[in-house]
Amino acid sequence: MKKESTQKNGKYKLVMFSNKDIIENRKRSFYELVFIFTLCSILGYFVETGYVFLDTGNLVKRGMLLGPYCPIYGFGASILYLLFYNIKPTKKNIPYIFFLSALTMGGFELLSGLGFKYILNIEMWNYHGKFLEILNYTTVPILIGWGILGTIYVFAIQPFLSKILNKIPLAIKKRLTYMIITIYLFDFAISVFRIMRYPDILYKLVHP
Secondary structure, eight states: EEEEEETTTTTTEEEEHHHHHHHHHHHHHHHHHHHHHHHHHHHHHHHHHHHHHHHHSSSOOOSSSSSSSSHHHHHHHHHHHHTTHHHHGGGHHHHHHHHHHHHHHHHHHHHHHHHHHHHHOOSSSOOTTTTTEEEETTEEHHHHHHHHHHHHHIIIIHHHHHHHTHHHHHHHHHHHHHHHHHHHHHHHHHHHHHHHHOTTTHHHHOOO
């Protein structure tokens, strides 16, 4: 049981929150997190596809999974969601959101690159020789870019997605969430098996 005191007309009124209310709020946050992960993974897929097309002129399917989504973008959006879920998007908070987004997402990109390289022996990207590169897997300009994207996400994308998701009944959110998780797990298992049988798939992803 959680208690909170509020002041009204000079008097304090005790507001009670039951454990059931707390659990329900956590459930809503979990379902919302899954939806944001999914939507941003799909958006990231099209961003990656468009970037490669502009860079090489080739229309190449991006992402290691079979479906049209890049989970690394979903994980990035999930991190931002968890960081700024209770932060108000006001002008006063812009520097805080910018710097924390830059450091967090830049660190996530760096650790992901190092993990792919030294754990999975896969080099998905490399910024060696680029301006102000950091350990080959991110750069200072990219950190600034992450800060800008994180700020845009907090001020525009997250409120928009939350507004839409709040209109979906909780029971439907629950069913869709379990469906999404099942699809992802099934896709992940098949994709890993496919890559193990045909390692050239990874080479094509890295060299489109």
